[in-house]
Amino acid sequence: MKFVAFERAKQGTGASRRLRNTGKTPGIVYGGEGQPQLIELDHNALWHALKKEAFHSSILDMEVDGKSSKVLLRDVQYHPFKQLVQHVDFQRVDARTRLQNNVPVHYKGEAESDAVKLDHCVVNHVISELVISCLPGDLPEFIEVDLSGLKKGMSLHLEDIKLPKGVSAVTRGKKNPVLVSVVAQAAEEAPAAEAAPAPEPAKGKGKGKK
Secondary structure (H helix, E strand, O other), X not given: OEEEEEEOOOOOHHHHHHHHHOOEEEEEEEXXXXXXXXXXXXXXXXXXXXXXXXXXXXXXXXXXXXXEEEEEXXXXXXXXXXXXXXXXXXXXXXXXXXXXXXXXXXXXXXXXXXXXXXXXXXXXXXXXXXEEEEOHHHOOOOEEEEOOOOOOOOEEEHHHOOOOOOOEEOOOOOOOOEEEEEEOOOOOOOXXXXXXXXXXXXXXXXXXXX
């Protein structure tokens, strides 16, 4: 994906506030061999770009003053209640240096699995994204996992899937975390016992003869 930014000369809270009032979003680019660079972006264009999954997980082409460079989105600061992006951070990418990035996991095929079709189980997606390490040229936009082989009682772990070439997972805590678990649905409650017939009302006493 490609986006256009502009160099920003002024910094500070007041300057950033004035910038936002004109429909711009302040940002910074850091890393690599260059010095940190202050930038500004069109807010509306940025807002729509942030809705796309690829903008968060892909290497981006950033153009500033006619010069293009490769960057990764590293941080976004949103206003607490307004639909407003207050600041963005980008990191320069070196083609020869491995990087770490969060990549979404896309699951497919669970509806065709025996667990769902035959046993009517519930498939829980425990992990929705992975932290991976790779060279910039090997960075995938997402990782696809086929669930068509799931069966009742199974759990799919990280070591059960094949990562793209040149990509390794970065785990914190558990070395082989669960990605997906299959849970049998709770048995339907037995039909309630038929209610006992209500007792017949007691017969009233007849009136005596005068």
